[in-house]
Amino acid sequence: MSDGPPERASYEEVQASEEFQALKARFRRFVFPLTGLFLAWYFLYVALSAYAPDFMSTEVIGRVNIGLIIGLLQFVSTFAITMTYARWADKNFDPTADRLRESIEGGELK
Secondary structure, three states: OOOOOOOOOOHHHHHHOHHHHHHHHHHHHHHHHHHHHHHHHHHHHHHHHHHOHHHHOOEEEOOEEHHHHHHHHHHHHHHHHHHHHHHHHHHHHHHHHHHHHHHHHOOOOO
């Protein structure tokens, strides 16, 4: 038994561990589809702006047009995605990441 601090696992050992691989896969299963959905929504806005200017300039209420509404919805969707990710991470990602970090720092993962 040694009197010094526990030996830490190397980055390669952590990366190869099953717990890290599962954590990484969980992250990717959530983030990649959400990112793809947002990019599709954003590029739809850009495409409509470029190729359907008459549609985008259609006035809805007074001088407020469809382009302005969709543009503002881009901000709303960004905030919604951020809140969704924060809630998901707090519930599904962070507890596992914290346990993994504690096991690495405690020398349990070698």
